[in-house]
Amino acid sequence: MWEYTEKTKDHFLNPRNVGVINEPDGIGEVGSLACGDALKLTFKLDKTQRIADAKFQTFGCASAIASSSALTEMIKGLTLEEAGKITNEDIADYLGGLPKEKMHCSVMGRDALDKAITYYRGESQKKIEGEIICECFGVTDLEIKRAVAKNGLATIDDVTNYIKAGGGCGKCHEKIQDIINQQSIGTIQIQPKMKKKALTNIQKIKLIEETLAREIQPALAKDGGDIELIDVDGDKVTVKLRGTCATCSKSQITLKNYVETKLRELVSDSLEVQEVN
Amino acid sequence: MAVIYADNNATTQIASSVLNEMLPYLKEYYGNPSSMHTFGGQVGKKIQEARAQTASLLNAAPEEILFTSCGTESDSTAIRAAIKSNPSKKHIVTTRVEHPAVKNLCEQLAKEGFRITFVPVDQNGALDLDFLYQSLTDDTAIVSIMWANNETGVIFPVEEIASVVKGKGIAFHTDAVQAVGKIPIDLKNSDIDMLSLSGHKLHAPKGIGALYIRKGTKFSPFLIGGHQEKGRRGGTENVASIIGLGAASKFSQELMTKENTDVKILRDTLEKGLLEKIEHSFVNGAKERRLPNTTSIAFEYVEGEAILLMMDQFGICASSGSACTSGSLEPSHVLRAMGVPFTAAHGTIRFSLSTYNTMEEVNFIIEKLPPIIQTLRNMSPFWKQNQ
Numbered sequence: 001m002w003e004y005t006e007k008t009k010d011h012f013l014n015p016r017n018v019g020v021i022n023e024p025d026g027i028g029e030v031g032s033l034a035c036g037d038a039l040k041l042t043f044k045l046d047k048t049q050r051i052a053d054a055k056f057q058t059f060g061c062a063s064a065i066a067s068s069s070a071l072t073e074m075i076k077g078l079t080l081e082e083a084g085k086i087t088n089e090d091i092a093d094y095l096g097g098l099p100k101e102k103m104h105c106s107v108m109g110r111d112a113l114d115k116a117i118t119y120y121r122g123e124s125q126k127k128i129e130g131e132i133i134c135e136c137f138g139v140t141d142l143e144i145k146r147a148v149a150k151n152g153l154a155t156i157d158d159v160t161n162y163i164k165a166g167g168g169c170g171k172c173h174e175k176i177q178d179i180i181n182q183q184s185i186g187t188i189q190i191q192p193k194m195k196k197k198a199l200t201n202i203q204k205i206k207l208i209e210e211t212l213a214r215e216i217q218p219a220l221a222k223d224g225g226d227i228e229l230i231d232v233d234g235d236k237v238t239v240k241l242r243g244t245c246a247t248c249s250k251s252q253i254t255l256k257n258y259v260e261t262k263l264r265e266l267v268s269d270s271l272e273v274q275e276v277n
Numbered sequence: 278m279a280v281i282y283a284d285n286n287a288t289t290q291i292a293s294s295v296l297n298e299m300l301p302y303l304k305e306y307y308g309n310p311s312s313m314h315t316f317g318g319q320v321g322k323k324i325q326e327a328r329a330q331t332a333s334l335l336n337a338a339p340e341e342i343l344f345t346s347c348g349t350e351s352d353s354t355a356i357r358a359a360i361k362s363n364p365s366k367k368h369i370v371t372t373r374v375e376h377p378a379v380k381n382l383c384e385q386l387a388k389e390g391f392r393i394t395f396v397p398v399d400q401n402g403a404l405d406l407d408f409l410y411q412s413l414t415d416d417t418a419i420v421s422i423m424w425a426n427n428e429t430g431v432i433f434p435v436e437e438i439a440s441v442v443k444g445k446g447i448a449f450h451t452d453a454v455q456a457v458g459k460i461p462i463d464l465k466n467s468d469i470d471m472l473s474l475s476g477h478k479l480h481a482p483k484g485i486g487a488l489y490i491r492k493g494t495k496f497s498p499f500l501i502g503g504h505q506e507k508g509r510r511g512g513t514e515n516v517a518s519i520i521g522l523g524a525a526s527k528f529s530q531e532l533m534t535k536e537n538t539d540v541k542i543l544r545d546t547l548e549k550g551l552l553e554k555i556e557h558s559f560v561n562g563a564k565e566r567r568l569p570n571t572t573s574i575a576f577e578y579v580e581g582e583a584i585l586l587m588m589d590q591f592g593i594c595a596s597s598g599s600a601c602t603s604g605s606l607e608p609s610h611v612l613r614a615m616g617v618p619f620t621a622a623h624g625t626i627r628f629s630l631s632t633y634n635t636m637e638e639v640n641f642i643i644e645k646l647p648p649i650i651q652t653l654r655n656m657s658p659f660w661k662q663n664q
C-alpha cells in the first residue's frame with residue numbers, strides 16, 4: 001500500500017478540472033497506454049495573458065491523477081512565464097509530498113505543461129530523432145545505440161532494464177539484437193585496449209569475474225564444464241574447475257591455453273592462472 | 278466500515294477451528310518437541326498428528342511431509358536440493374509465469390551458472406507443452422512447474438507433465454501454493470517428486486509451509502542444524518503453526534466440495550455480473566481449467582491502482598496486475614507472458630474468494646465497481662477515442 005498524503009487522496013478521489021477545454025490556447029499530451037500513464041492538459045488564456053482555465057484527462061494511478069489535478073489548480077491565474085517556472089517538486093510539494101517511486105507522476109505533469117506552453121508559443125515541438133524501434137515504449141534506434149554503448153549492455157534484457165525498449169510485446173527484439181550486435185563488433189576491438197589500462201584491484205577482480213561469466217563459462221559449459229573463481233592475489237588468479245573439465249585429462253591445457261589467454265586478452269597481460277583441487 | 282475480503286490468493290483468514298487448535302500450544306504446552314520429558318514429548322506427538330493431517334490432504338504418507346517456514350522456503354529447498362543431488366547437471370526448466378519464489382530463484386541460479394529454460398504460455402495462459410518436452414535434456418536437473426497460477430488461477434497439467442519428466446529420469450517439483458486446499462490433489466497416484474504448499478493460503482497462519490518429498494527422492498537440506506524433521510531441516514519447530522497447518526489441512530479437506538461448488542458459484546456470479554455491467558472488460562486466462570475461487574478481469578483504458586484505491590473506499594479488498602502498485606511501469610510478468618495488451622494489462626484486477634465470502638458481498642462488488650470504472654474512464658484521455 002502506498003503512503004499517500006491526505007491531500008493526494010483528496011485530489012485523487014475528488015479531482016479538480018477534469019475534461020478538455022474547447023478551442024484551447026495550449027495543449028500538451030504526454031505518456032501512452034503502454035507506459036501505464038498518460039496526461040492530456042489543455043488551458044485557455046484571458047485578455048491579460050493569464051491562464052483563465054485549465055483542464056486535464058489522465059490515465060494512470062492515483063498519484064498520476066492527483067498530480068494532474070494539482071497542476072491544473074496551481075497554474076490557474078498565472079502568466080505563462082510564471083507557470084513555466086513550476087517544477088515537478090513544486091507539484092509534489094503542493095500535494096504534501098509523493099512516494100519516491102511515484103515522482104514520475106509529477107514529472108509527467110511538468111512535461112505536459114511544457115508541451116502546452118510550447119504549443120501556445122507556436123514553437124515547433126522537439127522532433128523525435130532517429131527511427132522508432134520499440135513501438136510499445138516509443139524508443140528510437142539512436143537511444144538504444146547510445147544506451148548500449150554507454151553502459152556496455154549485452155542482452156535485450158539489459159536494454160529493457162535501462163530504457164524499457166523490448167519490455168512489451170517483444171516484436172522489436174530482433175531489431176534490438178541487431179543493434180547490440182552492431183555495437184559489440186565495434187566494442188570487442190576497442191574494449192580490451194581501454195580496459196587494460198591501470199586497473200585498481202577491485203576493478204581487476206570485477207573484470208575477471210565478468211570475463212569468466214560472459215566469455216569463459218559459456219564456452220566451457222558447451223562441453224559440460226564450469227569454472228569458479230576462488231581468489232585473485234596480485235596477478236595470480238586461482239580457479240576451480242567443475243563438471244567434466246575437472247576430471248578431463250586435458251584440463252591443464254584447457255586452463256593454460258584457453259582461460260589464461262582469454263583473461264590476458266581481456267583483462268591484463270600479466271595474469272597467471274592456477275587451479276585448486 | 279465492513280471489510281469485503283476478495284484477496285484470498287494473497288492470504289486468507291485463519292479459520293477459528295485452526296486457531297482453537299493452536300492456542301494451547303502457544304500457552305500451556307510450550308515444551309520442546311525434541312525433549313526427553315513427557316511435557317515436551319506430547320508436543321512431538323501433536324506434530325505427528327499435524328503431519329498426518331497434511332499428508333492426508335495430499336494423499337501422501339506422513340514421512341513425506343517436511344514442515345518449512347513458508348511457501349518460498351519450500352520452493353527454494355526443493356530446487357536447491359535437486360541441483361545439489363545432481364551436481365553434474367546444469368539445466369533447469371520452469372515457466373515464464375511462476376511466482377517470484379521460483380522465478381527470482383531461477384534468475385539467481387542463472388547468475389550462478391545454470392542454464393534456465395522459461396517455458397512460454399499462450400494468450401489463455403496455457404503452457405506450451407511441446408516446447409517444454411523438447412527442452413528436456415540429459416543435462417536437466419529439475420523441472421519446476423506451478424500447479425495453479427496465483428494471478429489468473431489457470432491450472433497447469435502438472436500430473437501429465439510429471440509423468441513425462443519422470444520417464445526421462447528428471448526430478449519434478451511443483452509450486453502448488455495456490456492449488457492446495459482449492460482443488461483435490463492425489464500425490465500417491467502421481468509422478469510428482471516434490472510439492473510446495475503454504476499455510477496462509479488455506480486458512481492457517483502466515484509463516485508456515487510444507488514440502489512434500491516423495492519417498493526415495495534424492496534430498497539435501499536447505500537449513501543445516503539439529504536433527505529435527507529427520508535431519509532434513511534444522512531448527513526448533515514452529516509448533517503452534519505446524520498444528521495450525523494440520524488443522525487447516527483437515528478444514529480444507531472437509532470444505533473441498535464446497536470450494537468447488539459454493540465458492541465457484543460466487544466467483545462465477547461475480548465474474549458474470551461485472552462483465553455484463555462493464556463494457557470493454559474481459560477475463561484473463563482460460564475459463565475452464567482454472568481455480569474455482571479466482572478471476573482476473575481486465576478493465577480496458579483504466580489503471581489498476583486507481584481502481585483498487587477507489588474500491589478501498591468501500592472496504593473492498595482485491596489485487597491488481599498492474600505495475601503501479603510495485604513502482605515499476607510494466608504490468609505483471611504473468612499478463613505480459615500471456616500477451617495481454619497493455620490497454621488491458623494495466624487495468625487488470627484479481628478477485629480471489631474463499632468460503633468466508635457471501636452472495637451479499639459479491640452483489641455489493643457488482644454494484645460498486647461499475648461506477649468506479651466509469652469515473653476513471655471519464656477521466657482517461659484514451660476512453661472516448663477508443664470506444
Ligand SMILES: Cc1ncc(COP(=O)(O)O)c(C=O)c1O
Nearest residue numbers: 347348349376378427454455475
Ligand atoms: C504460487 C505461489 N508460490 C509461492 C508463494 C509464496 O508463499 P509464502 O508467502 O508462504 O512464502 C505464493 C504466495 O503468494 C504463491 O502464490
Ligand code: FES
Nearest residue numbers: 134135136168169
Ligand atoms: S515494440 Fe513491443 S516491446 Fe518493443
